[in-house]
Amino acid sequence: MLMRFVFVLTLLLSGNAAAALTAPQGLPPRYMQTTEDAAVWAQVGDRVITVGNIRAGQILDVVSTAADYYEFRFGFGTGFIDKDHLELVQGRQRVEDGLGDLHRPSSNQNLITWKDTPVYNAPDAGSAPFGTLAENLRYPILNALKGRLNQTWYQIRIGNRLAYVSSLDAQLDNGIPMLTYHHILRDEENTRFRHTSTTTSVRAFNNQMTWLRDRGYTTLSMYQLEGYVRNKMNLPARAVVITFDDGLKSVSRYAYPVLKQYNFKATAFIISSRIKAHPQKWDPKSLQFMSISELRGIKDVFDFQSHTHFLHRVDYSRHPILLSRSYHNILFDFKRSRRALAQFNPHVLYLSYPFGGYNATAVQAANDAGFHLAVTTVKGKVKPGDNPFLLKRLYILRTDSLETMSRLVSNQPQG
Template structure:
């Protein structure tokens, strides 16, 4: 048997070319060209999958169980695992000589997904029936999000979640896992040291550098991964697997303070983030630092942060209020918004040729704003309505969460933890 490290290294090398969701979907297709068969697992066998950007052990399938596998050129077979592909060593399975009829092969597995997922906080058993005294099919590792294809109650009125692993119907007890309440997308704007913050003390969206550093330290120590909006989009479309503990970090406006204070912290921790930039306010040359002014990043500063930040649009000229103190986007025609978004995409193309995501200025949006984003070819748009996001949400009215400088770390931990968010309609105005 090869070592775990050798298997993981081999799979990681192969999957560097399979990061695109389309590639994953193609591997799983059964269009007649891909032959699959149920094979019997010969020993308790560790299985792997691509979770986020890492090929990791994701569980175990027990000896004697059957999996529907797809042939591969390497030393493993592929099988359906969540929204992606699982891998099992070819030496651990063989064609079954049993005339064994799978009661769970058809019927239940044909039901559509409910756009719900479970989260594992520890290794959990997957049973072949909704009974913890039934045969164990396998084990799911901790820190996984896994799609649920159905729910049922047992004779004691306990809830069981139905899952599909290798085209086998498995059952997970609600006592062993949690229902996924969504991925937190955190929002930041301005950042200053406490001692230099004289003008923006009463601005709730201005965060102290110390508070931000403490928040990122918490995320790192608590085991959270930061994911990109590209990964979030694929997950919301049921195309990839993600860990249980993930967050998205977003920064609105493109302020110089983010370059000065947030960028070094994020880079130190190996985190990634998205900068929603007001493209008309990009400076040709870096400005001398002035904590009493709201300064914007220059061309060179935006280029420098791109090892951490993905650049996306916060519109071109629409980040302002009208004479009624409402976001000006709300009073603009569909054509005007479309024109602005196209102008912003052209201006930002020097940093990123793939401008696919929008943060509405001040969180203000209406049907014209949504339609303009779609017509402009954008894939998602984010609001400032508070809450988390999950598959099934409208991709053009996605919620976010604010973590303020006055919030303690326990408050932050509570807000991003896997539990329902408090019903708050709108976050503070930028």
């Protein structure tokens, strides 16, 4: 049954997954009760996985499908449960008692599971168990409240049913780290940029990616990060966004093979006016930019987004020129960059401000140019509800230890 279920879901999600999951097609909702403990599945990131189980006797608001499973609301997406595990609920009052207030607003906060996490019918560990959330999930919280002995409980909704998770069993979500890189060189060839904070060694980069791989991190696209910021997508707890600014040749030469080896994805913010017609002969003593063919050669790992067209420059005072340009000048540049990058990516929807410089004019132009998100160099993690045009990022320097990386990337509050 499980293999057939996953096969059907794979077919379902092979097309437009977002559309399929946000508007399930089928019969009207029905209030159903689990007849036995039942595993549940959902799409988390790019994968359909087991996300926990629901105990026998629990009421869910489900939608029937032509397949062997029902669909129900799970976090910001859709969950799936085998039809064999459910039966119609008898008694209207019992249905109303079992379901939560559907109009209750979200707290704009998630919990994070680091283990299989018990879920209860009331904010009390002595209450009847509702089920279990699997480890490595982010799940939206409706409210945080106090139970017995002043214990904090997180109120959540599964299948339009209110349920509760103890703060002893889960953490509050402190945001998704978005890592920033620029230039990568081998130690022995780095004679010019060794003391430049934006240059990382091949050894350090490989060690950092190995650290992420060994700890089970998933690399997210900017599209998935947008879903997180706007509370529209289920994502794993161990997740990171990897970004490269500028579009330097060293990215294709050194970063690409490491990322591909680990099956990681990354975003390259490209200065579109500096794309070369043909590859340049490698010279580690200069800043070289990728060519058309080099960009196309790394498309299986990198998503290409905008780092502006002509605005990646500084003025005589070493300030980003974007800060002194008019709205119309900035808007023209942003739109031109999107058009120039369309040959590599028809969905250029994300922007990195040059040198991290921005002002109210640039933010307005980014929105009007059609960008969905814009990233800065302000230190911090990305959280749901953040201003989508002022997203924070993190630097892991060449000289940083893996212990430092662990403190920055893991789910700890940022100072």
